[in-house]
Amino acid sequence: MNIAIIGTGYVGLVTGACFAQAGIDVTCLDKDLRKIEMLRQGRVPFHEPGLEALIAAGRASGRLAFQSTLEPDLSLERAEAIFLAVGTPTGPDGRAALTDLLDCAALLARTLTHGTLVVVKSTVPVGTCERIRTLLETESLEAQSAVVPRPRFTVASNPEFLAEGRAVEDFLHPGRIVIGCDDPAACRLLRRLYAPFDPDGSRTLTMDVRSAEYAKYACNAALAARISMVNELACIAGPLGVDMHAVCKVLKTDPRIGPHYLRPGAGYGGSCLPKDLRALIAMAQDHGEPAYMLHSVETVNTGQCERLLDTLLACLAYDFKGRCVALWGLAFKAGTDDLREAPSLALARSLLEAGARVRAYDPVAGRSAEALIPDSMFELCPDPYLACEDADVLVVMTEWEEFREADFAQVAEKLNLATVFDCRQLYDAALLERHGLRHLEIGQRPASISQPLTDALQNAV
Ligand SMILES: NC(=O)c1ccc[n+]([C@@H]2O[C@H](COP(=O)([O-])OP(=O)(O)OC[C@H]3O[C@@H](n4cnc5c(N)ncnc54)[C@H](O)[C@@H]3O)[C@@H](O)[C@H]2O)c1
Incomplete structure (x- = not known):
């Protein structure tokens, strides 16, 4: 089988690499030339465990190819199914912005000379697949030239449930595969395509297109x-x-x-x-x-950052000015370098705004964070203990494995206020206390911690 995937990001690239591993010929397309060039050189544009090896195997087998949508090529014409896996970020009114997806539909309309199966993998509002089908059927080349019979496009919904940081594992061993499709032949084709990941079909849930869009x-x-x-x-x-x-x-x-x-x-x-x-x-x-x-x-979620700040403020005797906070972990969760809407960035920005300095460490997401917070008071450190140097308190924001087994003696020696705010429930309070470290977790009220820490602060200055 031969497929094309437009959008070579976290979802599209993992999907392409996993399908190639399952013996399917895949072309991954993207409008980002730099990304395509990197992939052609065997480099992966983001951090995702297991992906690099899978891509190398796919390229070596000749089943995985990368193509820019800006260069003319026959991969779309040849594909038995074309997956769309472009981003659908929040638009100015809170709705999902469909600009990239509609650009893809326009590309297909002006490229394809015959009707085909288009599979929407992006997360899209209910009714989007129908909108794309109408666009393809009214604006495709053949429709324009009034060829009879009109080209028939099937647009299926196939939302993705992988989680970054374990995306390859999730794709190869899915909890469920959702196929929203109103055309029985297209539905059969999709079942066949996914059969390597669900041999007995028990984890494949088929339904109408709108329900599949909504299910995600x-x-x-x-x-x-x-x-x-x-x-x-x-x-x-x-x-x-x-x-x-x-x-x-x-x-x-x-x-x-x-x-x-x-x-x-x-x-x-x-x-x-x-x-x-x-x-x-x-x-x-x-x-x-x-x-x-x-x-x-x-x-509740937006209030969570304010609560973290309140707790820290209490730790620092109600004044952030001149204080320094060490941050361990910037990625929104372990296993990824994705910083999109990461709580750590919101916290860092609020601390900087309030006059604190921030010294941060993340094993993979640091560089990108530095570009997103161009502030001289935000310092990226090459190792977690350097981040604690001259800091008053340590806040652990991402559950990276290496933080679990930290050297607490070093941490205790470096922190002015010997306080660890463990936002991921990584540590045993008794263990930290044995190293002279105060252990705080989500929910602990500033009032209950402010006095002893205020005393410690007085001693530290
Ligand atoms: N990231 C996840 O964990 C995850 C999980 C499940 C579902 N999803 C959904 O999958 C979709 C993709 O998410 P993602 O995180 O992979 O996005 P991403 O931003 O990592 O990747 C999107 C890619 O699409 C490319 N692109 C955009 N417009 C294009 C166009 N017109 N032509 C060609 N390429 C184009 C971009 O250059 C980018 O490489 C979103 O709808 C998202 O909600 C994401």
């Missing part, structure tokens, strides 16, 4: 709601003197609730949950639905 938003809304719920519970638990670790164990062992996404943290970020929530709220608005719960999920 439903999943992300449910995940975001869970995160905001556990964060809110932690914030209420703190002042009540409740041990949130114990409470999470109780939650996780309830089979009706399940064990995942129940760890209080700095709030959700990344390229999907925030923008998909906004897009879903916009869809609700368009149909006169108030979406009370989705609004609350967002409110």
